[in-house]
Each structure stands twice: as C-alpha cells, then as structure tokens.
Amino acid sequence: MTFLALALLQAVPALGAIGPQAMPATGCAAFLWQTAPTPPQLIAMAGATPATLRVTLDDRPMILARTAARGDARFGLPAGTDYAGNDITATLELTITEASDLSDGARVPAGTLTVARKGSDTVVLPVAGLIGCRAARR
Secondary structure (H helix, E strand, O other): OHHHHHHHHHHOOOEEOOOOOOOOOOOEEEEEEEOOOOOOOEEEEEEOOOOEEEEEEOOEEEEEEEEEEEEEEEOOEEEEEEEEEOOEEEEEEEEEEOOOOOOOEEEEEEEEEEEEEOOOOEEEEEEEEEEEEOOOOO
C-alpha cells in the first residue's frame, strides 16, 4: 500500500520555487507567486520576449516555449498562453491590471497556472504577481 501511495505522489507534477529571477534584457515579464497554500513562493516567470515560461518541476528548472496565445496582449503578455517542452505542457491564464503607482509594469491580481506531464496527472495552481518591464533607455 505504501508503494502505491508513493507512486501516486510521483505521478502528480510537483511545482517548486524558481528562486530569484532577473529582469529580461528587453520587454516585459510576469513574476508569479502561488497564492495557496501559504507561504507564497515565486513559482513561474513568463517572458514576453522571448515568449517563454520558467518553472521548476520535480526539482528541475526548465524553460518552456510558447505554442499558442489567446486574448488581448498587455505588456506583451496575452491573457491566455500555452507552453510546451520536455513532455510538459502548461497553460497560463492571467488578469492584468495597470496601476498609477507602478511605472514600467502592472499587477496580476489573479491567474491560474496549469501544468501537465505526458502520461501523468495535471496540477492547477492559483497565481498572482507583478509584471516588470525593462524601461527604454532615454
């Protein structure tokens, strides 16, 4: 019975913290924290240029490439984005709101990150965060 429980735990993709991330050289990126359970952790970074998603899955950092986008793009980031790579697929759905107290960025008050591994279960996490943009040199 213990072996079955361990096998089931391994089948679910385990998202982990991605650690500190640098601003992109150009364009914008969304820095996303899980909103539950607590404490919050930085679990994903979605870049506008290049269009990638950084995550840590089963203790392995990886970068997934964008395969599709839906909805209006703000700050170079669509409302819905699909990513894939290494037998992993991910979907990111974001609500983006601009705020007068932020320059070169916006808030992500709500979103979901869905990650699936081929032949495995799917995990869906609520996320929130901030978008930061590299300011154009003046």
